[in-house]
Amino acid sequence: MKKIYSVLVENRSGVLSKVAGLFSRRSFNIDSLTVGETEDKAVSCMTIVSSGDERTLEQIEKQLNKKLDIIRIKTFEEQMSVSRELMLIKVKYNKSNRREIMETCQAMKADIVDMSKNLMIIQICDTPERTRLMIKLLSGISIVEIARTGTLALQKCE
Secondary structure, three states, X not given: OEEEEEEEEEOOOOHHHHHHHHHHHOOOOOOEEEXXXXXXXXXXXXXXXXXXXHHHHHHXXXXXXXXXXXXXXXXXXXXXXXXXXXXXXXXXXXXXXXXXXXXXXXHHOOEEEEEOOXXXXXXXXXOHHHHHHHHHHHOOOEEEEEEEOOOEEEEOOO
16 A cells, blocks of 8 residues: 655755654655655655555654654545656667657657667656556666656645
């Protein structure tokens, strides 16, 4: 079971360390973590994705609520949210697989953002499931390097 925690925190040094330390001390796993400033420069939003049984996920929320630097926590299931992940994939290509890569990018609505004689960097911004699918589709090609953000999510509008 996965749960998404949207955590508003004070935007100052050490807060991320305290939250990460909480997860570490309690042996909670972080599947994904992104942090960014909100419209209020004094507040940052952490999007934390964690998995575990119901009791573990409940404990995470309770422990987060104990932290003084945390302003507000919203939790929601994946299906109750709109989520995106940004991924950059550097692949090695040749004349024989270049067309296949470009067709895959087109089908997945990914962009080729940089290219050299035999390397290209592909950018995709999509749901975590589709970014994983992109990796799977390109796995037959020589993937050189992957960089990806964690999941960003907002609760769906009602």
